Amino acid sequence: MRNSAWMTENSGMIRLWDWPVRLVHWSMAALIPLMWWTAEEGELERHRQLGLALLFLVLFRLAWGFMGSETARFSSFVRGPRAIADYLAGRSAAPLGHNPLGALSVVALLALVVGQLALGMVAQDEYGMVTGPLNFLVTAEVGEAATEIHEALFNGIIALVALHVAAILYYQFVKRDNLIGPMLSGRKAVNASVAEPRRAGFGALIGALVIAGALTSWIAWGVPPLGG
Amino acid sequence: MIMSTKRAFLVAAAAALLTMPTMAAAPGTIKARQDNFKAMGRSMKMIGDELKKDAPAFAVIRREAAALEKAGARIGKYFPKGSGPEAGVKTEALPAIWQKPADFRAATANLNHATKGLRTAAAGTDASKVRTAVGATFGTCKACHEKFRLDD
Numbered sequence: 001m002r003n004s005a006w007m008t009e010n011s012g013m014i015r016l017w018d019w020p021v022r023l024v025h026w027s028m029a030a031l032i033p034l035m036w037w038t039a040e041e042g043e044l045e046r047h048r049q050l051g052l053a054l055l056f057l058v059l060f061r062l063a064w065g066f067m068g069s070e071t072a073r074f075s076s077f078v079r080g081p082r083a084i085a086d087y088l089a090g091r092s093a094a095p096l097g098h099n100p101l102g103a104l105s106v107v108a109l110l111a112l113v114v115g116q117l118a119l120g121m122v123a124q125d126e127y128g129m130v131t132g133p134l135n136f137l138v139t140a141e142v143g144e145a146a147t148e149i150h151e152a153l154f155n156g157i158i159a160l161v162a163l164h165v166a167a168i169l170y171y172q173f174v175k176r177d178n179l180i181g182p183m184l185s186g187r188k189a190v191n192a193s194v195a196e197p198r199r200a201g202f203g204a205l206i207g208a209l210v211i212a213g214a215l216t217s218w219i220a221w222g223v224p225p226l227g228g
Numbered sequence: 229m230i231m232s233t234k235r236a237f238l239v240a241a242a243a244a245l246l247t248m249p250t251m252a253a254a255p256g257t258i259k260a261r262q263d264n265f266k267a268m269g270r271s272m273k274m275i276g277d278e279l280k281k282d283a284p285a286f287a288v289i290r291r292e293a294a295a296l297e298k299a300g301a302r303i304g305k306y307f308p309k310g311s312g313p314e315a316g317v318k319t320e321a322l323p324a325i326w327q328k329p330a331d332f333r334a335a336t337a338n339l340n341h342a343t344k345g346l347r348t349a350a351a352g353t354d355a356s357k358v359r360t361a362v363g364a365t366f367g368t369c370k371a372c373h374e375k376f377r378l379d380d
Contacts (some may be wrong), residue, residue: 114313127366
């Protein structure tokens with residue numbers, strides 16, 4: 001889908017976040033607490049299933065970061081320290097999507113969740129019975145160590161999520177910039193006639209879904225034929 | 229039983245003397261039993277790992293099934309009086325173990341029965357039979373932990 005210029009110029013509303021970005025975002029917001037809860041309750045079979053769902057979502061989001069809509073692409077929002085400093089000092093205007101500092105938060109959260117998923121893939125319960133799909137490829141010692149780090153790393157995720165929510169609230173109430181609304185509706189009101197970010201097409205969506213689906217299935221099945 | 233004061237005192241003194249070494253040995257006992265349980269978990273994992281493969285190594289399954297059975301048979305001696313939470317070292321053993329000794333023995337016997345079944349299943353080369361026996365064993369682990377182990 002290409003942008004519709006008339007809408008941009010007449011209404012001052014642009015489509016900022018496409019629905020895959022929003023769906024992944026809110027699914028993660030729901031899944032991460034659920035994953036904590038299932039672990040806490042010892043519902044590890046369910047924890048494992050949800051983990052694979054999260055793996056699929058994150059892999060899709062990573063693929064979408066390269067082939068998705070403009071504001072979803074890492075190349076459109078990941079910036080160096082110079083750009084972050086300029087943004088913080090007010091020397092550069094906030095871009096449409098993620099600002100340079102927020103981009104760091106996106107990358108850090110994604111990286112931590114990827115690390116957590118990787119550890120979860122080789123983690124195991126105390127019985128060695130409910131295990132991550134790749135746990136059978138490592139020794140019990142490695143599986144136990146991975147499980148301990150998996151538990152500890154969740155504190156890092158809590159810290160980053162807390163920082164993320166605090167930043168959103170700061171923008172909402174101090175800077176008077178509503179970031180939550182656009183993440184729900186996908187639309188953002190803009191003052192001037194700003195060109196709507198380019199949106200990815202159906203082909204890219206299918207491509208990202210296939211990549212994420214194939215990788216998730218491969219891991220869930222124990223990376224055949226490597227697993228033996 | 230009715231006892232004279234003197235006799236009761238002697239019995240108490242003897243009991244105190246008998247339990248003293250137990251109390252002192254408790255941390256060592258607790259460590260040994262935790263290691264034993266940990267080893268059981270590792271045996272379970274190694275059997276599970278084989279069952280996930282297209283061609284399970286039955287030699288590994290047999291070895292670990294035998295180790296599991298032996299470790300399970302040792303459980304009884306790892307819970308002397310005084311080796312519970314009162315021992316002053318970190319343990320998830322609940323007082324219920326000593327309050328309901330018959331139930332605890334029964335739970336242990338269930339495990340021993342299940343691991344015997346696992347050893348028998350592992351003697352053959354039918355992975356599905358091993359899988360069923362592993363499931364039964366796992367069930368006895370969880371059932372006992374639910375009643376006698378602290379849920380952290």
